[in-house]
Amino acid sequence: MENHDNTTIWTEKYRPKKFEDLVGQDDILKKVESLTKSLNIPHMLFAGPAGTGKSTLALIVVKELFGISWKENYLELNASDERGIDVVRQKVKDFARTKAIGNVPFKIIFLDEADALTKEAQQALRRTMESFTGTCRFVMSCNYSSKIIDPIQSRCAVFRFKLLEKKDIEKIIKIIAEKESLQIDEPATESLYEGSEGDCRRVINLLQASSSITPTITQDLINTLISSAKPADIKIVLEYALSGDFPKAKEKLLDVMLRESISGTDTIKAIQKEIWNLQIDDELKVRLTEKTGEIEFRLVEGSDEFIQLEALLAGFVLAGKGILK
Amino acid sequence: MTSKNSLPLIEKYRAKTLSDIKGQDLAISEIEGFFKVFPKKRAIILNGPVGTGKTSLALAFAKERNLELFELNASDLRNRKKLEEVLAPAIKQQSLFSTGKIILMDEADGITGSDRGGLPELLALIDKTSFPIIITANDIWQQKYSLLRKKCQLVTIKELKEEVVQKLLQNVIQKENKQIKPETLSIIVKKAKGDIRAALNDLQTAFTLGEDSFLESSHEREKEESIFNSLKKVFQDPTNKEITSAFNNTSMDLNEILLWVEENIPLEYKGQALAKAYDALSKADVFRGRIYRQQYWRFMVYQNFFLTAGISAATKLKYKKFNQYKRPSRILKIWISNQKNAKKKIIVNKFAEQTHMSKKKAMKESFLLPLIISKSIEKKMDLEEKEQKWLEEKKGAIIIANNLNRFRT
Numbered sequence: 001m002e003n004h005d006n007t008t009i010w011t012e013k014y015r016p017k018k019f020e021d022l023v024g025q026d027d028i029l030k031k032v033e034s035l036t037k038s039l040n041i042p043h044m045l046f047a048g049p050a051g052t053g054k055s056t057l058a059l060i061v062v063k064e065l066f067g068i069s070w071k072e073n074y075l076e077l078n079a080s081d082e083r084g085i086d087v088v089r090q091k092v093k094d095f096a097r098t099k100a101i102g103n104v105p106f107k108i109i110f111l112d113e114a115d116a117l118t119k120e121a122q123q124a125l126r127r128t129m130e131s132f133t134g135t136c137r138f139v140m141s142c143n144y145s146s147k148i149i150d151p152i153q154s155r156c157a158v159f160r161f162k163l164l165e166k167k168d169i170e171k172i173i174k175i176i177a178e179k180e181s182l183q184i185d186e187p188a189t190e191s192l193y194e195g196s197e198g199d200c201r202r203v204i205n206l207l208q209a210s211s212s213i214t215p216t217i218t219q220d221l222i223n224t225l226i227s228s229a230k231p232a233d234i235k236i237v238l239e240y241a242l243s244g245d246f247p248k249a250k251e252k253l254l255d256v257m258l259r260e261s262i263s264g265t266d267t268i269k270a271i272q273k274e275i276w277n278l279q280i281d282d283e284l285k286v287r288l289t290e291k292t293g294e295i296e297f298r299l300v301e302g303s304d305e306f307i308q309l310e311a312l313l314a315g316f317v318l319a320g321k322g323i324l325k
Numbered sequence: 326m327t328s329k330n331s332l333p334l335i336e337k338y339r340a341k342t343l344s345d346i347k348g349q350d351l352a353i354s355e356i357e358g359f360f361k362v363f364p365k366k367r368a369i370i371l372n373g374p375v376g377t378g379k380t381s382l383a384l385a386f387a388k389e390r391n392l393e394l395f396e397l398n399a400s401d402l403r404n405r406k407k408l409e410e411v412l413a414p415a416i417k418q419q420s421l422f423s424t425g426k427i428i429l430m431d432e433a434d435g436i437t438g439s440d441r442g443g444l445p446e447l448l449a450l451i452d453k454t455s456f457p458i459i460i461t462a463n464d465i466w467q468q469k470y471s472l473l474r475k476k477c478q479l480v481t482i483k484e485l486k487e488e489v490v491q492k493l494l495q496n497v498i499q500k501e502n503k504q505i506k507p508e509t510l511s512i513i514v515k516k517a518k519g520d521i522r523a524a525l526n527d528l529q530t531a532f533t534l535g536e537d538s539f540l541e542s543s544h545e546r547e548k549e550e551s552i553f554n555s556l557k558k559v560f561q562d563p564t565n566k567e568i569t570s571a572f573n574n575t576s577m578d579l580n581e582i583l584l585w586v587e588e589n590i591p592l593e594y595k596g597q598a599l600a601k602a603y604d605a606l607s608k609a610d611v612f613r614g615r616i617y618r619q620q621y622w623r624f625m626v627y628q629n630f631f632l633t634a635g636i637s638a639a640t641k642l643k644y645k646k647f648n649q650y651k652r653p654s655r656i657l658k659i660w661i662s663n664q665k666n667a668k669k670k671i672i673v674n675k676f677a678e679q680t681h682m683s684k685k686k687a688m689k690e691s692f693l694l695p696l697i698i699s700k701s702i703e704k705k706m707d708l709e710e711k712e713q714k715w716l717e718e719k720k721g722a723i724i725i726a727n728n729l730n731r732f733r734t
Contacts, residue, residue: 006699006701006702007699007701007702008702009680009697009702010697012679012681015681055681076681078683079683080684080685081677081683081685112681112683118618119618120618201682205690205693205697208693208697209693209696212697213696213724213729213732214732214733214734216734218732221729221732224728225693225727228692228727246591246595246599250591254658258666259662259666261666261669261670261688261691263685298607298608298611301611301615302610302613303613303614303617304583304610304614306655307583307603307606307607307610308607310587310603311600311603311606311607314599314602315600315603315604317596318599318600
């Protein structure tokens with residue numbers, strides 16, 4: 001018998017609606033809440049890892065400010081999706097041209113993943129922020145505040161979100177387990193926390209995916225799902241490289257990246273993690289990791305992630321000297 | 326018959342006897358003279374542009390005189406031990422069998438000054454040999470070959486006249502039982518510039534593609550030919566002082582050039598050279614990224630440097646091996662995969678809309694979506710039938726691949 005709800009997306013269903021529901025970020029919460037209550041909020045920058053409540057807090061602020069008419073007064077933009085600053089500017093202009101509805105004198109623009117914008121785009125955005133200050137407040141989110149140019153940071157109140165702690169995650173799991181009649185034992189909870197790396201969204205998605213299989217959620221099930229996400233093929237790529245077969249490694253790499261649509265940065269992250277699981281000498285691991293770090297740096301600076309990753313594999317072929325033959 | 330037909334024309338119609346070789350009568354008589362006075366001079370250099378029949382001449386002479394042909398290349402010369410193993414019996418003792426030998430040193434200007442030992446080894450070989458050596462080269466007039474030139478008889482092989490190329494092609498067309506318009510033929514002949522190999526390759530293309538699309542693609546080919554030459558310079562001519570201008574005459578834009586280089590590096594290099602070449606390419610790309618982000622175009626100098634001299638310095642050896650360079654395949658692969666992933670992308674985007682996520686983030690969760698998105702969520706997300714079908718198939722695949730049914734109670 002399945003009692004869980006499969007008619008809604010749980011990340012939305014369990015998204016905190018009020019300040020007091022938000023888990024983890026107590027200090028930030030207090031400050032933002034009092035700013036909101038005073039109806040006078042500055043531009044804000046939310047910095048922190050994925051799934052720690054940045055978008056959620058923005059939504060809470062908006063709903064608190066505007067009540068039921070929040071949708072008319074709120075524009076959500078994704079910097080990483082809206083390619084080009086022109087799109088962002090046009091949308092911002094169109095939205096900011098009209099006055100806010102209700103008794104709040106401004107509208108809210110939420111710019112998610114603002115660190116995906118180039119420096120030039122950020123410069124342009126800074127102007128836009130200034131010219132619409134009268135009618136709009138910007139709330140921006142980013143993973144790393146260092147990627148946001150100083151002029152923008154200095155115009156914002158900066159809030160740093162912490163990674164959710166184990167007890168926070170446990171609390172969320174408990175709430176959902178109760179509401180959805182799921183049995184989740186201690187080891188499964190442990191795996192959910194470990195596997196999600198503090199990302200609350202991932203925890204909830206894992207729970208909902210598991211519930212489609214069984215209401216009795218075990219560690220084994222969670223681990224199986226988590227490992228199905230990790231492209232196991234990254235390991236094969238590395239094994240080809242370390243056995244000296246560059247052409248195969250190259251082909252497999254492209255294949256994995258395209259099939260799973262994973263970016264260069266995510267691929268190199270997976271490679272860096274996988275190195276430690278390889279059955280090779282520790283000293284070689286150190287050398288491979290050093291090379292990986294260098295290439296990750298170049299990948300950020302460069303323009304073609306495939307070229308950088310291929311350079312990495314060629315380096316591995318050389319360093320490995322066919323050790324994994 | 327079919328196997329014979331599938332041979333490339335250049336192999337099928339390679340000159341087999343001296344009478345097959347057209348337009349090189351002067352050279353033939355000079356070589357005959359060399360054989361007559363041997364061992365007055367022990368080696369002969371056939372110097373001339375590509376595709377004029379130098380190698381064919383050597384092969385035909387060997388056949389005509391019933392001599393065994395010993396072929397050497399530049400890398401053999403670098404490896405003294407191997408060379409001695411191979412040649413010692415050939416040089417010293419007279420053959421036990423009645424046949425004599427010819428040693429063919431093909432494309433000798435593949436030996437550069439940096440191939441320490443290569444050139445001296447060849448000179449020593451000429452002194453020792455009791456068999457005639459034929460050396461072929463494209464450009465023997467460089468300073469470093471002066472000693473070699475002194476030791477050898479030098480024959481200049483001229484590029485083939487257009488009439489000769491045309492006659493050879495007509496002969497092939499006739500033997501193949503094909504028809505080609507005179508205009509097409511004359512375009513092929515003009516383009517070949519005396520290189521019979523290029524002409525036969527073009528003729529083959531015209532046969533297979535049909536004349537119209539051959540003419541269409543011949544423009545594209547020109548562009549590719551120039552990238553071929555540039556790549557060859559970068560990959561195979563590390564001592565060339567003008568290496569940084571290797572891509573100057575290429576009409577492709579830099580991004581395309583980078584893709585060509587990337588595709589072909591693994592064909593040229595192995596091991597340490599491979600890593601070095603990729604390292605240079607990676608640095609070139611870093612500067613490209615900096616140009617994009619900062620619009621500071623002086624970085625172009627560095628991008629170009631790493632792309633040419635940087636890669637070229639991956640090895641000190643000048644390879645003689647010719648590689649047929651491949652056109653970049655990555656863009657096509659990405660396109661195909663995008664087509665394949667289109668449905669997944671639509672679903673992910675719709676999911677992102679519903680959940681205040683960027684598409685990028687939603688893509689990271691995509692492995693769970695087929696399990697999360699139930700029939701009623703599908704409705705809310707406004708998924709089309711084909712997207713629903715995709716989800717269903719994917720869900721089945723995930724369950725089977727991970728054996729998830731064992732968890733069901």
